[in-house]
Amino acid sequence: MTGDLAGHIEDTRLAEALSERYLAYAMSTITSRSLPDVRDGLKPVHRRLLYAMQQLKLDPSSGFKKCARVVGDVIGKFHPHGDASVYDALVRLAQDFAVRYPLVEGQGNFGSIDGDGAAAMRYTESRMTDTARIMLEGISDDAVDFRPTYDNEDQEPVVLPGLFPNLLANGAAGIAVGMATSIPPHNAAELYQAARLLIEKPECSTEELLDVVPGPDFPTGGLLVEDRQTLVQAYEMGRGSFRIRARWAVEKGRNGSWTIIVSEIPYQVQKGKLIEDIAKKMEEKKLPLLADVRDESTTDIRLVLEPRTRSCEPEVLMETLFKHTMLESRFSLNMNVLSQGKIPGVLSLKDALKAWLEHVHDVLVRRTQHRLDAVLKRLEILEGFLKVYLNLDEVIRIIREEDEPKPALMKAFSLSELQADYVLNMRLRSLRRLEEMEIRKEWDGLGKEQASLEALLGSEKRRWTRIGKDLQKMQALFEGGPYGQRRTIMGEAPASIDTSAALAVEREPVTVLLSQEGWVRAVKGHGHDVENHRFKEGDGLAYHVECQSTDRLCLMAAGGRAFTLKAADLPRGRGFGQPVRTLADLAQDDQVVAFFAFGDDNARYFLASTDGRGMQVAAGNLAAEKRTGRQVFNLRNGAQVQLVLPAEGTHVLCLTTAKRALIFPLEQVAEVAKGGGVSLQKLGEGVTISQIRLFRLEDGLIWREGQRSRSPDDLAQLEGRRGAVGRVAPQWMLRK
Structure with a gap:
């Protein structure tokens, strides 16, 4: 038979072959790697780890064994993947700052909340915790189904039977193909109480369940600041997010001085990276109220924050830190799990608890029948x-x-x-x-x-x-038990605290320089010889703006998107500055066509594109709070923004590359918040507008330096309606 197939080639369309194989890969990733089972809350690697540890008799009362031995058994018998991924999964199950109820008890270096990694598996030892023993209880009583291992030499459990709501108690996170899961940990005692409520009152609402389970209970504590309605909606839909803040207190010092002590930080925030983040924001002058940060942690977290002046309010200082640093973070809720062992879907809190209770009921029936058979x-x-x-x-x-x-x-x-x-x-x-x-x-x-x-x-x-x-x-x-008391405090949504007065920037004259390569910096004072400032080799000055340190600046990209920069946030000093693309999400192939300081929000600006279209926009509509900016000019057919001018004057003069000139009233160009503009002058194929001037017709026009002013009578022959072809340009306009 094998000989008959040798050399056989079967024609298959590439699209069909790829889709078939990719679908198989996607389903394998979803069902066998990334999503947890709603019944025991475990992914296959975690389930195999616990079962292998039970086979090795690593009970809580027994001695420890090297993690290398455990990992070897797992990859040799059950899990045909790399040892590094299996060991990483084992380490996480042992970290009390990563899981609410550790399933593995570690001996040795298993990492820290600072972000330090665990020691190599040959140095560390492990055994199961009492919680893991509960999850495995009844596995020898025909409580769950077994299936052959990957090499058909052994059997492994499809799911663990234990009476522990691990999915919600320890949470889960994973990224599959086209879907992901993110479930926060909760308090197990509260989950048991909620499950009892469901048994007694199956029709109870999500709000009633939240009276028992008020929200997540993170192993690192912290303060959950979300209003009740947001929590109810998130748990009903199975999707949402929770805002977590560090827990802090004021510590009084001598002579009226004080410091802030942070004792708990948000879940999954590494302490080392948090301190680096705060220090970086201090360098960027985004935390003007903070003088210093120190780490005095031992086994407990203790971050010391020193204010720059004792006159500021602690609440105002912390509000600036919550706004700019990882002392406040968001945890996404996406309860996407495998139901019935193989069907992915997003469940509500009630559905997840019901699915777990059905599993508990099935396990009870199977164990009871197994015992009855033994008795008979x-x-x-x-x-x-x-x-x-x-x-x-x-x-x-x-x-x-x-x-x-x-x-x-x-x-x-x-x-x-x-x-x-x-x-x-x-x-x-x-x-x-x-x-x-x-x-x-x-x-x-x-x-x-x-x-x-x-x-x-x-x-x-x-x-x-x-x-x-x-x-x-x-x-x-x-x-x-030692993990019984709730750690995360449920707080109200914080009231808005005005930090503008405390964060007021000192007003002083500055000159902002933007280089051709996109490096931006601010130099103190006005009247600089900007051409003689140092730039990187091969770079030079593109724009300079004299403004005040309290001003905002508009950066207009050729793609029609406007970005806002604050002069106070720009780097100063003798260096080359900072790439402007780190301050604004400017596309790599997008060029800056205008850079100026905002005046009054009601001031108007005239925008024109390379395909002869234009519009007027108020300054307030060019301002953007986000790094992503605001799309103002909707361009067509590959056109780009050509120029941005203050909308000052009464008339517009357009000159094309075909030597046609047209003057029309500025009021014929409509003011809009955003749009595609209107046609300024009719252009032939391959023709573009080469110059645009805005001026007051009654004052005349000086076209080029050294020429006399052209009176309204001289310009009358060029006047027409917007969108017209225009007249042949006079020689004084074409003369170089």
Whole structure:
């Protein structure tokens, strides 16, 4: 058969082959790598890690084993991927600042909240925590399905059976193909209480659940500042975001001095990077109220923030820090998980809890049935023992004399095959200890257990009552444990604090220089010989603007997008400045065509494009708060913005490359907030406007330095309506 296929080539369209293979890859990534299962909240690598640790008997009461041994077992038996990714997953399960309820207890260097990495797996040791033991409880009782491992040499669990809401308690994060998940951690005791509420009142609303589970509970604490309605909407939709702030307090010093002590930082913010971020913002003069930041942390976080002056309010200082640094961050909620083991979907809080409870119910049914089968089997064996108890001599005779003792025993005492096997497999020493009272005592006990198990299997109400009691026990267990107390404080949405007065920039004259290569800097004072300022080799001056340090500047790109820069934010000093593209999201191939200081917001500017279109825009509509700027001129067919002029004067003069001139009233160019402009002059194919002037007609026009002023009578022959072809330009306009 193999020989027949050798050299066989089958024609397939490339698009079909790629889509088929990419779809297979995408589904594999979604179901087998990136998204957690709603039932146990684990991705396959985490599930395999815990199962491998149980196989190695790394219980909380046992000793530790090298992480290299655990990782080796995982990749050798269950997870055919790189050892680095498996070890990274193991390390995260052991970090109490990364997961709310660690599933692995580590011994050695497992990293820190500063962002330090863990030591190599050959140096660290690990074992399971009590929480992980709870998640694996019942796995040997046929509680879940098993499937073959990748090499078909072993079996692995499809899901873990334990009574722990790991998906919501520890959260999850992952990026698949075309979808992602981001679930924050929560308090386990609150989740158990919410699950009990769902059992008692299945129709309860999300608001009622949030009375029990008020929101995320991050391992690093912090303050959650979101209003109630935002939380309700996020948990109902399964999508949203939460704003987290650092927890801080004022520490009084001598002579009225004070400092701010930060004791908790937002989740997933590395302390080292946070301090670097604050220091960088101080260098950029974005934190004028802050004098210094110090890290005095030991095992607990302690960041010391010193104000520049004791006269400022601590709340104002912290508001500037929250605005500009990672002391405030957002955590996205996207409860995209695998339901029924393989179907991805976004669930609400209620749906996620219901799915977990259904899993708990299924596990209870399977464990109960497994135990019932074991009880029935033992009862059958005991029944056989009772039948032969009074005839031990006959049993021994049959075994001694019969060639086939098993059928003879079954016929003589009406035994089943199972009963006969157990009687034949008994040791002689057990026969002498076989006492009827002991057998009947065990029989009665198992009979009662059988009735209890059958009653439980026969009544769904009893099963949910049993689950409710189990959840209550688990709630008490986690309320009293070391991780029981809520860490994240639920706060109200913060009131707006005006920081403008405290952040007022000292007004002083500055000259802003923008180079041809896009480097911008501010130089103190006016009247500089700007041409003699230093620039990088091969670079030179493109624009200079004399303004005040409190002014805003407009940067207009050829693509029609306007950006706003604050003079106070621009770098100063003797260097070459800073690339303007780090201050504004200017496209790499986009060029700057105008750079000027904003005047009055009501001032108007005249914009013209290379395809002969123009518009008037108020200064307020050119201003943009975001780095991405504001698209003002909607250009057509590859055109670009040609110039930006203050809209001063009464008339517009356009001169084309075809030597046609046209003068028309400025009022014929409409003022808009944004748009595609109107036609200024009719252009032929390949013709563009070479020059545009705005002037007062009654004052005349000086076209070129050294020429006399042209009176309104001289210009009358060029007047017409906007959009006309224009007249042949006079010689004084064409003369060089």
